Amino acid sequence: MRGIKGALREAWAIARPYWSSEERWSARALLAVVVLLNLGLVGMNVILTFWNRAFFNSLQDKDYAAFTQLLFLGRHDPEEGYLPGFCIVAALFIIVAVAQIYLRQLLQIRWRRWLTARLTANWLHARAYYRLSLTETGTDNPDQRIADDVPGFVNSTLSLGLGLMSSVVTLVSFVAVLWSLSDAVNVLNLPIPGYLVWVALLYSALGTWLTHLVGRALVPVSFNQQKLEANFRFSLVRVREHAEGIALHHGEAGEERVLGSRFRDVVANWRALMTVTKRLTFFTSAFGQVAIIFPFVVAAPAFFAGRITLGALTQTSSVFGQVQGAFSWFVDSYSAVADWRATVQRLSGFTRAIAAAEAHAAEGPRREVAAGPALVAQDVALSLPDGKPLIQDADLTVQPGEAVVITGASGSGKSTLFRALAGIWPFGRGTVSVPQGTEALFLPQRPYIPEGSLRQAVAYPHDPSEYSEAQLHEALSLAGLDALGQRLDETDNWERRLSGGEQQRLALARALLQKPRWLFLDEATASLDPEAEERLYGLLRERLPGTGIVSIAHRPAVAKFHDRQLRLRDGVLAPA
Structure with missing residues (x-):
């Protein structure tokens, strides 16, 4: 995405003060726990792929004892060693998932509290709010930027950051498994080991490139949508605050025209957003649907040739999906990244405007x-x-x-x-x-x-x-x-x-x-x-x-x- 490096620099400029603030140790410790829990979820997904292989093999072999053991207490597999029962893995997965979400939300509200207090203090310091209200240069609707953009930035940064980290860890964890499940193929009489890994990489790289081509207009449109929504809300607030003056002037028709004009801008930009989203969804949905069957297609020749079992086929499909999904993180998260980029732009503009106002605080009599x-x-x-x-x-x-x-x-x-x-x-x-x-x-x-x-x-x-x-x-x-x-x-x-x-x-x-x-x-x-x-x-x-x-x-x-x-x-x- 064009400007992604600039977005990361701006995002880090907004985020860095919190992670080096007086709350840095508690924040870092909380983030470390969330990261460890996230890694635990990835580890359990790895275990489940091997469990999945043994489970489907028990079905293929009609081995009822192995079937029940894998459902409850687990069993010792000759190839994989001890595999815990599904009930044990599922219970642990639920506990870790709930703890991870709860602690991530705790970190979100603490980060939001700190960042909101800091932005509010800077906005009020040296009467920056007053100068901005006179010039309106570089910022609009500061109430929205503090009330809406701050939680949006915190939530999206954590969500996307943890999602990207999970994708990287998933990729590292599953690539070795997928490599071991891949047969070597010959291309121009050259053996290519681990071909399923290369297929997943090529498939995801192509999808990422096409996603960017289709969805790159989403960032400016999302930015403009947030601005127009804030303008419309501001006009509604003005009507509420000046209700008596409007009533005395019988100005309802004029206010309706203004509100209608503001909302028409919202609708027009929303239609542009719909168009971009429609194109992006067409592609990402098609990409996701093909990804469901694609690993079966590439692994089917080995299964029909008798080189792998049904369990190995399902494990290959699952592992391929994990690797391909990790490679395709950008495809799946494109809309969220676009919204995050627009939020970063608005907060960065706000902080720059405040800094400029503070720099000119000594001006005037x-x-x-x-x-x-x-x-x-x-x-x-x-x-x-x-x-x-x-x-x-x-x-x-x-x-x-x-x-x-x-x-x-x-x-x-x-x-x-x-x-x-x-x-x-x-x-x-x-x-x-x-x-x-x-x-x-x-x-x-x-x-x-x-x-x-x-x-x-x-x-x-x-x-x-x-x-x-x-x-x-x-x-x-x-x-x-x-x-x-x-x-x-x-x-x-x-x-x-x-x-x-x-x-x-x-x-x-x-x-x-x-x-x-x-x-x-x-x-x-x-x-x-x-x-x-x-x-x-x-x-x-x-x-x-x-x-x-x-x-x-x-x-x-x-x-x-x-x-x-x-x-x-x-x-x-x-x-x-």
Whole structure:
């Protein structure tokens, strides 16, 4: 398969950290046990071929005593030595097979747990997730890559790796047996010993080559199918998350068109997948069916000539099938390898995108510790992700306890400046200096409300245990959410349960509860009525007298609660 070496390098880059991690010894020990059990299954298959030979010979000879001994306790064969009974071999086979599957699944979940934690941590580290959400370069649907591709990679890697190892061990174990069962044949008056081995090799090599020719289009199609399925699922999630907005706009028809378009892409690619799979299945099914009878055909001349017994014929067929199956591992596993390759590509792309985001983490306005008590932004120049300039050399100084409001037309860059002051905007330059040891709280227009109890939502991002019951009730009461005071321990989807105005009140309750030294509000009261907005701004100035406040707002009434007003126009921040 083209690019298989690259796929192996990428797969090893993803897998290697786990096998050299703090869990390496337990993981390696568990893998060693699984491998040994796998080898045990191969060994029992070897024993069964000799048992099969003796069993069919007992049928041919009508030897009832040998027949019953081979079924139960076993017997001593003059040629092969002691052969255990089928019941003994079958019982051991079942025990080993169950243990092998159980321990392999244990290794799978442990590896998945570690890899999921590592990818999630890297995705969140240095706000790589935020930069990727802005650029969407090199990755799409990170939720799918972590939730679906990680277990797919772990399961497929173990399954294919152990399958390949079993095939190699089977080949080594059975080739000698098949060689001993083969007559020598003459080709151009040259004796060819072990001809059944060479026939199996040629048959499998031809099948592998033809399988690749027929199925090589499967990798890109499988990759695209995973991507399109994730896009469709993402659109469905958006409808669920924005149900109210869609209902208010009566936008069902538009959403149906979008969902229909996304699903048509899924169906179209699925049809392409069907076509490739149909061709591949035609060939592999035919290859497998011929493989059933093929060993009988090549061994039949020796049987009809009386050189081998019926048991030897069945053993030859069984051993030939094992050798041919080992040689044909690639044929039988082609679809699984294609799916694995697509998964490796998606995970590798994701890890590269995260690494690139981390490499650019230092870009954007630099945050540092201020020399004095004031918050100072100097020479801040911001641009959009596509490089388009937005703000030019903005300067801002806010003293403790001072309130500054920034106004400007929509799209002028106010919210981008808000993100730069928070230290998260990665496109631009300049310096934002914040006094050491002071806490800042940023409240956007649409506040973030985490999953969990209302108590956790109010205290976020702090631990609720840091605040008393009285403090939590007071903060909610001051923000106009008295009715929620009795529901602090209630777990709900609060982001959907609360209205837009209630969500903004909840965010302001956080500010009143946490009392940060610096408070940044980006249209944080836009969903409130003017009277409530003025009351809450008055409470903020009254309850947080030492807090420096920077507000972004449109309503002129908000300005009276601030000491200074700045206006952002044509990329320039200047006094209004």
